Amino acid sequence: MAQLIRWDPFREMMQIREAFDRLFDETFALPRLREPMSWTLALDVAEKDNAYIVKASVPGINPNDLDISITDNVLTIRGETKVEKDIEKAEYHLRERRYGSFSRSISLPAPVNAEAVEATYENGVLTLHIPKAAEAQPRKITVKTGKTIEGEATKA
DSSP states (O other), X not given: OOOOOOOOHHHHHHHHHHHHHHHHIIIIIHHHHHSOSSOOOOEEEEEOSSEEEEEEEOTTOOGGXXXXXXXXXXXXXXXXXXXXXXXXXXXXSOXXXXXXXXXXXXXXXXXXXXXXXXXXXXXXXXXXXXXXXXXXXXXXXXXXXXXXXXXXXOOO
């Protein structure tokens, strides 16, 4: 048995509006979700007893173009990837490689010796060996054994 539904022009207008909302959401919102929201330098930070080891993937960047600094226990790595201009007037079908400057700063958990940092670059990976400051390194404390103190128990 069929039901009769009273015609409501406002319901139809709302259905049209919802259809337009879905159209705009699918057209404009979804492509943005596929792209990273921000471009940051990915880092691995490991801690040893006497140093921090920081690794950063920076493929295609000349190590001389990297700016690495430590100020107030904050490590900052800056650099720039340049746009390739060898393909001029080309119609790209896909272009995902990023170009431009980048910067990443992290606060190190303990004081470090900024004067003794060693940086190496191999196969597109920057590795920093950052020694901890002397006061931040663990120290072994030996327990001395000596005389035993003997005493009398007091009654209350």
